Amino acid sequence: MTTGRGRAGLVGAGAIVALALPLVVRSSTGRADAANAVLLFVAAAGLVVAVGWAGMPSLGQGGFVGLGAYGTAIAQTRYHLDPLAATALGVLVASVAGAVMGVAVARLRAPFVALGTWLGAWAVGLAVDAFPAVTGGARGLVLPPGRIHIRSLGTTVHLTGVVLYEAAVLLALVTIAAVAAWRRRVSLVLAVQREDAPGAAAAGVDVARWRAGALTVSAVLAGAAGALLALVAGVADPTAYGPLLSVKLFLIVLVGGADRLLGAALGLAVLAVISPLAHAVGSDARAVEPAVTGALLLAVVMFGGVRWVRPTLFAPPPAAPPPAAPPPAALLAWDGAALDARELRVRFGGVQALDGVSLDVAAGSCHAIVGPNGSGKTTLLRVLAGVVAPDGGVVRLDGTDITHAPAVERRRLGLARTLQRPLRATGLTAFDVVLAGAEPRRRTGWWRALARTPQARREQGEAEGRATAALELAGLAERFDVPVERLHGAEQRLLQIAQALAGGARILLLDEPSAGMGDAEGATLRRILGTLRDNGLTVVLVEHDVGLVAALADRVTELGGAYAARPYASGPCPPEPSSLWSRPSP
Amino acid sequence: MPTRALVALVAAVALTLAACANGPSTPKPSGADAVIVVSAPFAGLPSVARPIERGVRLAVEQINGAGGVAVEGRRVRLRVQLADDQSSPGVAAANIRHAAGIGAVAVVSEGTGVDAGWQDADRAGMPIGITYDGDEELVDPAGRPNVFRVAPTNRGASFRLAEYLVPKGLRFALLHDDSPYGTAGGRALDKAFVRNRPSVTADLQASAAPGGDPAPQVLQARQSGANALVVWASPPVLAATIRAARQAGWQVPIYASTTGEDPLVRQQLADHPQWLDGLTFVSSRLTSEKGPKPFETYRQAYEKRFGPDKVGVTSGGRAVIAPPDWAMYAYDFANLVADAMHRSGAARASAELVKGMSQAEILGANGDERSFNEKNHEGVVDDDIFFATFRDMVWTPVKDDPLSATLPPVPQT
Numbered sequence: 001m002t003t004g005r006g007r008a009g010l011v012g013a014g015a016i017v018a019l020a021l022p023l024v025v026r027s028s029t030g031r032a033d034a035a036n037a038v039l040l041f042v043a044a045a046g047l048v049v050a051v052g053w054a055g056m057p058s059l060g061q062g063g064f065v066g067l068g069a070y071g072t073a074i075a076q077t078r079y080h081l082d083p084l085a086a087t088a089l090g091v092l093v094a095s096v097a098g099a100v101m102g103v104a105v106a107r108l109r110a111p112f113v114a115l116g117t118w119l120g121a122w123a124v125g126l127a128v129d130a131f132p133a134v135t136g137g138a139r140g141l142v143l144p145p146g147r148i149h150i151r152s153l154g155t156t157v158h159l160t161g162v163v164l165y166e167a168a169v170l171l172a173l174v175t176i177a178a179v180a181a182w183r184r185r186v187s188l189v190l191a192v193q194r195e196d197a198p199g200a201a202a203a204g205v206d207v208a209r210w211r212a213g214a215l216t217v218s219a220v221l222a223g224a225a226g227a228l229l230a231l232v233a234g235v236a237d238p239t240a241y242g243p244l245l246s247v248k249l250f251l252i253v254l255v256g257g258a259d260r261l262l263g264a265a266l267g268l269a270v271l272a273v274i275s276p277l278a279h280a281v282g283s284d285a286r287a288v289e290p291a292v293t294g295a296l297l298l299a300v301v302m303f304g305g306v307r308w309v310r311p312t313l314f315a316p317p318p319a320a321p322p323p324a325a326p327p328p329a330a331l332l333a334w335d336g337a338a339l340d341a342r343e344l345r346v347r348f349g350g351v352q353a354l355d356g357v358s359l360d361v362a363a364g365s366c367h368a369i370v371g372p373n374g375s376g377k378t379t380l381l382r383v384l385a386g387v388v389a390p391d392g393g394v395v396r397l398d399g400t401d402i403t404h405a406p407a408v409e410r411r412r413l414g415l416a417r418t419l420q421r422p423l424r425a426t427g428l429t430a431f432d433v434v435l436a437g438a439e440p441r442r443r444t445g446w447w448r449a450l451a452r453t454p455q456a457r458r459e460q461g462e463a464e465g466r467a468t469a470a471l472e473l474a475g476l477a478e479r480f481d482v483p484v485e486r487l488h489g490a491e492q493r494l495l496q497i498a499q500a501l502a503g504g505a506r507i508l509l510l511d512e513p514s515a516g517m518g519d520a521e522g523a524t525l526r527r528i529l530g531t532l533r534d535n536g537l538t539v540v541l542v543e544h545d546v547g548l549v550a551a552l553a554d555r556v557t558e559l560g561g562a563y564a565a566r567p568y569a570s571g572p573c574p575p576e577p578s579s580l581w582s583r584p585s586p
Numbered sequence: 587m588p589t590r591a592l593v594a595l596v597a598a599v600a601l602t603l604a605a606c607a608n609g610p611s612t613p614k615p616s617g618a619d620a621v622i623v624v625s626a627p628f629a630g631l632p633s634v635a636r637p638i639e640r641g642v643r644l645a646v647e648q649i650n651g652a653g654g655v656a657v658e659g660r661r662v663r664l665r666v667q668l669a670d671d672q673s674s675p676g677v678a679a680a681n682i683r684h685a686a687g688i689g690a691v692a693v694v695s696e697g698t699g700v701d702a703g704w705q706d707a708d709r710a711g712m713p714i715g716i717t718y719d720g721d722e723e724l725v726d727p728a729g730r731p732n733v734f735r736v737a738p739t740n741r742g743a744s745f746r747l748a749e750y751l752v753p754k755g756l757r758f759a760l761l762h763d764d765s766p767y768g769t770a771g772g773r774a775l776d777k778a779f780v781r782n783r784p785s786v787t788a789d790l791q792a793s794a795a796p797g798g799d800p801a802p803q804v805l806q807a808r809q810s811g812a813n814a815l816v817v818w819a820s821p822p823v824l825a826a827t828i829r830a831a832r833q834a835g836w837q838v839p840i841y842a843s844t845t846g847e848d849p850l851v852r853q854q855l856a857d858h859p860q861w862l863d864g865l866t867f868v869s870s871r872l873t874s875e876k877g878p879k880p881f882e883t884y885r886q887a888y889e890k891r892f893g894p895d896k897v898g899v900t901s902g903g904r905a906v907i908a909p910p911d912w913a914m915y916a917y918d919f920a921n922l923v924a925d926a927m928h929r930s931g932a933a934r935a936s937a938e939l940v941k942g943m944s945q946a947e948i949l950g951a952n953g954d955e956r957s958f959n960e961k962n963h964e965g966v967v968d969d970d971i972f973f974a975t976f977r978d979m980v981w982t983p984v985k986d987d988p989l990s991a992t993l994p995p996v997p998q999t
Contacts, residue, residue: 027684027687027688028683028684028686028687028706029680029683029684029687032680032683033680129764129793132764132769137764137766137769138764138765138766138768138769138794139675139698139701139766139769139770140675140676140701140702142675142701142702143702145705161683233675233676233679233680233702234676234679234702234703234705234706235675235676235679235699235701235702237674237675237676237677237702238675239672239673239674239675239676239677240674240676
């Protein structure tokens with residue numbers, strides 16, 4: 001188990017060893033090999049973000065490495081930029097490609113992400129062959145001798161093997177620092193969406209944007225590695241960035257544990273010994289490497305991929321103890337919002353799920369939606385949350401038309417929905433999940449999180465405070481470090497409420513929160529929701545539990561369903577609300 | 587203490603460093619040795635790499651057998667170190683840097699990575715000898731003072747080919763592959779045929795990637811109305827091109843670059859030996875004006891040391907033997923390096939050694955004089971190109987070319 005100080009010490013010791021390596025490795029070939037290994041680690045670190053954190057099986061990393069290499073080489077040879085500017089351009093080319101690819105595959109399922117990125121890697125290779133006048137074709141694009149003139153110092157730095165090696169190590173250290181900076185927030189949000197994308201979306205995480213961001217960051221690191229690889233080799237080598245490199249990088253992160261940089265280092269080491277081993281047994285490394293790579297990949301996938309190795313060597317650290325909780329009142333300082341809907345219509349094929357339903361939810365009230373199964377209650381909640389687009393009608397939040405606002409935007413405005421099902425955030429703790437739920441309140445993104453700007457640090461502190469208070473309010477303060485999959489059903493539902501509260505919910509859209517709860521748990525839920533309502537939060541409650549509705553609801557809307565004479569009826573909550581839906585359908 | 591993580595990190599670093607330390611297996615040269623590094627595609631294209639290695643090795647063993655190279659009153663023994671370039675410019679350039687790093691007296695290469703590595707070699711004063719690739723851009727005495735070649739040039743081969751073919755009045759489809767050898771050859775063919783462009787019906791490129799199939803290009807060539815196919819491609823692509831044409835029933839005459847005599851082509855067409863009949867290829871002549879005796883002497887020494895280079899096919903029931911003509915270029919270059927060491931008094935890479943290369947002069951394995959000077963780094967003159975045609979898996983010089991017609995047949999069985 002690695003503590004924060006232990007990790008920092010480990011990285012520091014590793015950095016000193018790595019930076020001092022040229023004192024030991026004196027041959028230019030050895031230094032170049034070491035630089036190449038460090039740069040492969042950087043490219044693999046990019047995959048840690050995309051594969052390990054975001055759960056996107058990218059098989060295109062080799063292509064991004066190639067774009068970085070060729071971007072740099074072309075900038076130097078055709079536009080005569082100095083190596084620094086050329087490297088920046090190479091990274092930019094890879095980054096743009098990564099962003100485009102990220103947007104293209106962000107909404108796809110894992111197999112299609114793999115396929116899309118794989119095709120991207122091939123496209124890079126084919127482009128290199130197709131435009132030999134630009135890329136140098138099979139002979140590669142030879143870079144001129146590297147030197148950078150620093151005007152302010154009046155000196156010229158020659159990019160010797162030692163300089164390039166040290167540059168590679170510095171890039172690796174920056175990468176490690178970036179990953180560390182992102183671990184508290186970015187990796188958490190990506191993990192939540194990786195394990196349960198619909199759950200993350202319901203919590204206000206813009207899943208597609210985060211996934212596109214992960215692939216972009218992955219490409220940035222690959223591009224930087226590629227740029228330096230070309231400088232080290234002195235040539236943008238068409239044989240070096242082929243699809244096999246993508247597979248190797250993918251394998252590197254899987255072998256050692258996809259969500260840990262240390263895992264990438266271990267994976268790299270495993271692959272690095274293939275060549276010497278092949279040589280030792282008298283085989284040719286070039287012939288053996290693809291076969292061994294393929295066999296290892298199969299083995300890792302067959303034995304459970306990331307989780308095959310991770311629990312033994314790289315058990316995830318426990319969640320940090322939550323900071324001292326502010327009083328729940330501070331959490332509940334938000335004003336509940338008013339919500340109204342007019343003439344909502346939704347048709348699924350031949351079924352009219354909603355047929356002109358209207359709804360008025362006063363700010364700070366509890367509004368129950370009742371009706372028989374299939375009457376459209378969940379559909380109505382999904383329309384209000386922006387998950388389903390209505391065929392007709394209007395939805396307003398505090399009088400503002402939000403009918404066409406996407407779900408993420410509504411979540412940012414305070415409209416939070418919980419799911420009927422439990423969250424599937426395997427391996428993440430209750431605190432992790434609630435903290436990820438604070439995303440809608442944040443204004444800083446990847447780069448300010450990386451730079452740890454004052455605003456980013458303040459937001460992090462606030463988010464952790466809100467998460468802690470929300471857990472306390474939901475009665476889960478003592479369960480903060482319990483993995484989500486070990487929470488029982490009732491706790492899972494309360495966890496979703498806490499998640500919504502941490503994200504600054506002004507209106508809670510609750511979908512059968514008491515389903516499966518026993519009496520004691522139901523009472524707890526009743527008490528918590530009562531507290532929320534009493535403090536001014538608006539609650540929209542889809543519920544079958546008559547007692548809960550009677551105890552909490554100010555008004556009730558009854559949905560009649562597709563076969564009812566009236567599509568809906570609204571009114572004050574009667575003393576015995578069961579009468580609303582106990583009538584036989586016509 | 588984060589013990590497990592520390593162990594993992596140490597293991598990772600150790601393994602990676604172990605891998606970094608991996609290089610060509612020969613130990614560093616001792617003070618009395620001079621190393622010649624052979625950088626070639628040993629795994630990917632052994633039919634190209636092995637002759638280079640063997641040519642260098644034979645020369646080195648003969649020199650050492652005679653006591654080594656006389657350098658300023660002492661005898662320096664030569665040693666050969668092999669490095670697979672994996673057909674990768676980056677790996678080949680790294681091999682060249684490695685050679686420069688250990689103070690090798692020369693790198694002998696088939697041509698890959700010279701573009702990327704010659705400057706490092708030049709700084710170290712290390713000559714590079716190209717003994718396969720004929721790309722004219724590789725050798726430039728003014729711009730690349732340390733790069734030399736002993737091999738037929740693409741320029742010579744392509745112009746002689748055009749000179750030989752155009753009078754036949756055929757309509758040519760030119761086909762090259764996208765390997766470095768093929769792309770450079772494609773450029774050379776374009777230049778050679780530029781004055782007779784109307785006779786070219788198609789100019790096509792095929793993929794040299796493993797598994798690449800040139801059948802679509804062959805079809806295009808046929809559809810273009812060509813009645814002759816000129817192929818400049820790596821051995822597997824040439825074999826696949828012949829196969830595609832003949833399988834389609836297209837009995838077009840096929841003219842090939844220097845790879846036509848590569849054993850791989852014959853091996854890959856061993857199931858249909860008749861498909862190879864009539865294949866005409868271009869090469870540099872094996873014999874000099876002094877007759878076949880010098881080459882035969884060299885050949886006997888070569889075959890005594892390594893055994894005959896069996897092609898892996900038979901002709902008239904007898905195993906076909908490849909004459910060691912490509913090994914001859916590497917053999918001659920190694921001897922030129924030894925001569926340069928002797929003349930310059932340099933036992934290690936140095937500016938003097940590079941300068942000495944421009945004064946080196948030897949009698950080559952085929953009896954020709956091989957030499958360089960400050961303005962010429964080509965060891966094979968462009969006029970020394972001949973043509974040969976296959977019949978039953980062995981080739982004989984053609985009779986309809988004045989130079990080729992004078993050449994004696996070379997025993998191949």
